[in-house]
Amino acid sequence: MTPTNTATPQVRSIRPKVLFQQIEAAHPHDNIMFSVSIPSSAIGGMTLLESSILVSLAKLTGALSFFEFGTYMGATSVLLASNAPAPAHITTLDLPPDEIDARSPEGDTAALILQNDTENDNYLRRQFAQKGAFYIDRADANVQSRISRMHLNSRKLDPQGQQLAGQFDFIFIDGAHDYETVAIDTANALAMAKPDAVILWHDYRSNIHGDVTRFVDDFSRTTPVIHVENTMLALLLTGRFTSLLDR
């Protein structure tokens, strides 16, 4: 997809502490704790800082309905389910495991998956097909009860037909990383978001998934986006949250 809009990208970078200051201001007399697993040694997961940003945003916006594109091991589903108040619910989407090509590429697989965006995505898909969302499987019953898993190629998602339109406070886009799929996932996320919502992309400015950066930069030509420094998170705040992180 070639962008037709030649306006300048509007991605504003903020430091993580901008969010933490908001949390402190909202809870001046409390220690704000959160529950997180030790980061996985596997590729494709979130850093501790990124996890804290997601939880901070969920707390600041009071999000109760979450949607995640790309379940993978399920660590972020568990993170969100563990830190949001009842009756929060997370719907997380990944491919039908039996539709994933299990074949590894020829050659130096380790080098390929760290350098080539397509092979990296294929590796993540194979891992999901082989192991499933085991963080969700291992979570306690209360956390599991807050998570619904969907198995569908996100490119086939139909927000209107599947009663997903206008349902979500918080949407995390972290499925396929090619430009076209990120564009489709973003269009669906915009349709699925409530008027006051937060939409996040992971892998913005990733060394491997350059298409996410290209897409978000293009998207920001018409709709300003925020990047949180020292993370691969970019986000869009809508409705009454638009100015939440303005100074």
Ligand SMILES: C[S@@+](CC[C@H](N)C(=O)[O-])C[C@H]1O[C@@H](n2cnc3c(N)ncnc32)[C@H](O)[C@@H]1O
């Ligand atoms: C980077 S991982 C997700 C990581 C997860 N969000 C987390 O924070 O732990 C990407 C996931 O997207 C899934 N995926 C790739 N292409 C997809 C598609 N077209 N539709 C749905 N899921 C897809 C892969 O199977 C993989 O599990």
